[in-house]
Amino acid sequence: MGLNTRWTATPNAVYVPDNPAQIAPIVQSAVTSGSRLTVRSGGHCFENFTYNADVKTIIDLTNMKGIYYHSGLNAIAVEPGAILLDVYKKLYRTWGVILPGGVCYSVGIGGHVAGGGWGWLVRRNGLIIDHLYAVEVVVVDAYGKAKAIVATREKTDPNRELWWAHTGGGGGNFGVVTRYFFRSPGATGTDPRNLLPKPPQKVLSSFVAWNWADLTQADFNRIVQNYANWHVANSSPTSPTRNLVSLIQAFHKSNGQFLLLSAVDASVSNAQSMLDDYLAAIRNGVVATPFVAEVPQPWLQFAEQTGTTNALLNDVTLRAKYKSAYMKSAFTPTQLNGLYNALTRADINNPKINLVISPYGGATAAVAPSDTAMPHRQAALKLLWSVQWPDPADDALYIGWARQSYQETFSETGGMPVPNDVTDGCYINYADVDTRDPVWNQSTATWHDLYYKDNYPRLQAVKKAYDPRNIFRHGLSIELPS
Ligand SMILES: Cc1cc2nc3c(=O)[nH]c(=O)nc-3n(C[C@H](O)[C@H](O)[C@H](O)COP(=O)(O)OP(=O)(O)OC[C@H]3O[C@@H](n4cnc5c(N)ncnc54)[C@H](O)[C@@H]3O)c2cc1C
Numbered sequence: 367m368g369l370n371t372r373w374t375a376t377p378n379a380v381y382v383p384d385n386p387a388q389i390a391p392i393v394q395s396a397v398t399s400g401s402r403l404t405v406r407s408g409g410h411c412f413e414n415f416t417y418n419a420d421v422k423t424i425i426d427l428t429n430m431k432g433i434y435y436h437s438g439l440n441a442i443a444v445e446p447g448a449i450l451l452d453v454y455k456k457l458y459r460t461w462g463v464i465l466p467g468g469v470c471y472s473v474g475i476g477g478h479v480a481g482g483g484w485g486w487l488v489r490r491n492g493l494i495i496d497h498l499y500a501v502e503v504v505v506v507d508a509y510g511k512a513k514a515i516v517a518t519r520e521k522t523d524p525n526r527e528l529w530w531a532h533t534g535g536g537g538g539n540f541g542v543v544t545r546y547f548f549r550s551p552g553a554t555g556t557d558p559r560n561l562l563p564k565p566p567q568k569v570l571s572s573f574v575a576w577n578w579a580d581l582t583q584a585d586f587n588r589i590v591q592n593y594a595n596w597h598v599a600n601s602s603p604t605s606p607t608r609n610l611v612s613l614i615q616a617f618h619k620s621n622g623q624f625l626l627l628s629a630v631d632a633s634v635s636n637a638q639s640m641l642d643d644y645l646a647a648i649r650n651g652v653v654a655t656p657f658v659a660e661v662p663q664p665w666l667q668f669a670e671q672t673g674t675t676n677a678l679l680n681d682v683t684l685r686a687k688y689k690s691a692y693m694k695s696a697f698t699p700t701q702l703n704g705l706y707n708a709l710t711r712a713d714i715n716n717p718k719i720n721l722v723i724s725p726y727g728g729a730t731a732a733v734a735p736s737d738t739a740m741p742h743r744q745a746a747l748k749l750l751w752s753v754q755w756p757d758p759a760d761d762a763l764y765i766g767w768a769r770q771s772y773q774e775t776f777s778e779t780g781g782m783p784v785p786n787d788v789t790d791g792c793y794i795n796y797a798d799v800d801t802r803d804p805v806w807n808q809s810t811a812t813w814h815d816l817y818y819k820d821n822y823p824r825l826q827a828v829k830k831a832y833d834p835r836n837i838f839r840h841g842l843s844i845e846l847p848s
Contacts, residue, residue, distance in 0.1 A: 368409045369472075370686045372761070373417040375404075380424045385432075386445070386514070386544035389425065389504045393512040393542060396423040397837060404840070405542050407446040408474015412688045413797045415538050415840035425542060427476055433457070435558040439518070441499045441547035442558055446476030450485075451673055458666050463562035465548060466491040466729075471673035472680065477537035479546050481795030482740040484748070486629065486669065489608040489728025491563045495533040495738050496729070499549040503528060505541035508834045514544065515832075519551075531828040531844075534740025536794040536817070539825075539844045540832050565665040566609075566631035570641055573659045574626040578619045580654035586709075587702050589624075590614070592648045593723060594696040597746040601727025608728030609634045610644055614721075619710045621717035627672070632662055678718055684754040685761065687768045690796035691776070691783035692726070692745035698788060704775025708751070714767055722750040741819040745790045769806055780809025782816060791816040799841045813842060823847070 367374050378401065381392045396403040401422040404415065409428075416424065430447040433456045442461075444453060451471035457463050466487035468478055483494025491497075500518040505528075507513070517525035517532075531540055549561045576589075593614055600607040612628035626648060630641045641660075649656075663671075674680065697705070709721060726745040735741040742748075751772055753764045773781040776789065782801065783789035792801060794817045800806040802813035814822040826847040829836075836846055 368406070368411055368414075368417045369682060370412065371683060372685045373411070373414045375417040375419070375421045375424065377424045378422045380426050382426045382429050384429050386430070386502060389542050389544050390512045390514055392423075392425055393504050393506060397506050397510050397512060403837060405476070405538060407476020407537075408449055408472060408478065410470070410473045411477060411537075411797065412686070413799055413841055415797070415842075427474070430544070436547060437556070439500050439516075439547045439549075440556050440561070441549040442561060444475050444546050444548065446474060446543050446546070448475045449473065450475070450478070451670060454666065454669050457562065458565060461559045461562075462564060463559060464491070464565040464665070465494050465497055465562060467494040469673055470679040471670070475546060476543055478795065480532050480535060480537040480539075480543060482534040482793065483795070484724070484793070486611050486672070487563075487565075488730055489611050489725055490566075490631065492729035492733065493534075493738075493740065495740060496733060497548045497550045497562060498529070498533055498546060500547040501529055501532045501543055502545040502547070503532070503541040503543050503832075505832045506835060506837045510835065527824075527828045528832055531739055531825055531832075533738035534794065535825050535828070535844065536797075536842070538838055538840050540828060540838060566633060567665065568632040568662055569629040569665055569668050570632045570637050571661050571663055571668050572626075572628040572641055572645065573661075574628075574645065574656045576624040576654050576656040578622050578624055581624060582653065583706055585652050585654050586624075586706050588651045589626075589648060590702060590705060590723065591696055592650055592652075594693060594747060596644065596647050597725055597727055598695055601731055601746045603729055603732035605728065606634070607640060607644070609637075610640055611725050612644065613725060614723040616709055616721045616723070618714065618716060618719035620715045621719070626656075629668060678720070678752070678754055681754070684718075684756055685758065685764075686752070686754045687765045688796050689751040689768055689772045689798045689800070690793040691749045692742045692790035692793065693747045693749065693783070693788065694744055694790050695746070695788050698778060700778050701775050704771060704777070707774060708767070708771030711767070711771075714763070716753065716755060716764065718754040719767065720752050722752065724748055724750065735819065736821060736824075739818065739821050739825060741821045742790050742793070748793060750796055769800060773806060776809075780807065780811075782807050782809040782811055784809045784811040785815060785819055791819060794818075794842070797842050802842065817842070
């Protein structure tokens with residue numbers, strides 16, 4: 367079973383290897399016997415890509431959690447079963463460095479990196495893939511032979527395209543990743559303390575909470591549009607505001623809370639005024655008065671607190687549905703209306719429903735769309751629709767909530783955030799199989815236009831070169847070229 371209890375499987379075998387060398391023989395035996403194979407690292411997949419009715423063999427990498435300096439590649443090796451909080455703690459305490467990965471502490475590196483890896487340091491340090499130097503993958507060739515390949519970002523590496531495909535191409539597509547190796551571009555020397563970014567020593571974190579009972583639709587529109595306008599205006603990689611990160615977590619009205627969580631690197635000279643100016647920009651024209659609190663705290667404490675204290679990130683008993691959208695510019699009136707209706711639907715009473723509006727821009731915009739498989743480098747922000755519930759009897763109600771509110775929000779473009787001047791597609795780590803269902807996707811964009819844009823043919827070429835038998839596949843996997 368995955369974290370999302372909608373996803374279950376009844377395989378014949380689950381392998382729980384302890385080290386990378388064990389993987390190729392397991393893959394070989396599954397391929398030779400024709401046993402349908404999937405891979406699990408942290409188990410946080412939004413869809414049934416690992417746990418489904420067809421799978422017969424699961425490779426569960428939960429026990430492969432090693433994090434160490436690898437002198438051969440002069441990089442920090444991270445095994446796929448390592449979860450994000452363990453990675454942050456080990457890197458910070460051992461070498462005083464960080465990787466800019468996700469917020470939720472229990473997400474596994476295995477799927478997270480392959481899908482892009484977004485988190486609190488996105489504007490300051492980019493995505494986790496922006497620091498990926500190499501990947502070790504067990505692939506299966508045209509003759510059905512399993513073998514491990516190390517692919518690096520070196521221009522002269524004959525396997526460079528396999529590395530590239532793991533910079534946002536998505537998990538479960540090309541083989542089994544047995545290790546990721548991290549070293550930032552431009553890092554020099556062989557001291558691991560200099561191979562990755564330094565974290566902020568401290569952050570000034572801010573918590574702003576509006577009570578839904580005080581918010582009019584005009585206030586809602588104002589906060590959300592102020593947030594979008596600020597991020598569009600501050601998306602440059604050289605903007606000093608890249609040291610500030612902030613997200614909106616707007617719960618459904620039945621919850622009562624509409625939250626704005628922010629943090630600024632406290633070591634920059636004008637940290638307090640940057641935060642004050644930002645909060646003033648978001649509150650500009652908003653009538654309702656929020657609760658406001660500010661705390662200076664060490665970076666690691668902030669990461670641990672935000673990653674572990676949100677029950678919705680950690681509850682292993684819930685069913686869930688998610689959707690995503692990237693935005694390049696501020697919201698249209700129709701989109702704003704769709705978001706407001708989603709959070710105020712009176713026939714639904716579920717305090718777990720929430721919409722997260724989160725930052726992009728800054729360091730992410732310094733990378734060209736084709737330099738990594740993740741093409742959404744011009745996005746200023748992204749959205750996540752999130753609903754959880756415990757009872758299978760409510761599946762239709764809550765999956766329906768996500769589908770209908772998303773379709774309404776993007777009704778001007780066929781129900782999807784198609785790549786154009788306003789929207790920019792979807793995030794593959796927030797996988798949503800509705801994007802390939804003509805009932806919900808009535809747009810001109812295919813599912814792969816939404817996730818990969820112009821990078822899709824190149825991903826297909828990598829698929830053909832490294833998984834010509836399509837052994838690694840799922841509901842949104844890269845297709846072999848026709
Ligand atoms: C509560 C929650 C919070 C989240 N927060 C964030 C966040 O802050 N930022 C963000 O960017 N994303 C976030 N995500 C999304 C997350 O990054 C993706 O779901 C990611 O793919 C999960 O990786 P995993 O290893 O935990 O999941 P898994 O379910 O184990 O794997 C996900 C996919 O990758 C494949 N895969 C896993 N391991 C390997 C491997 N070793 N080799 C090849 N394929 C593999 C699987 O087969 C599957 O297709 C969150 C998800 C959840 C559920």
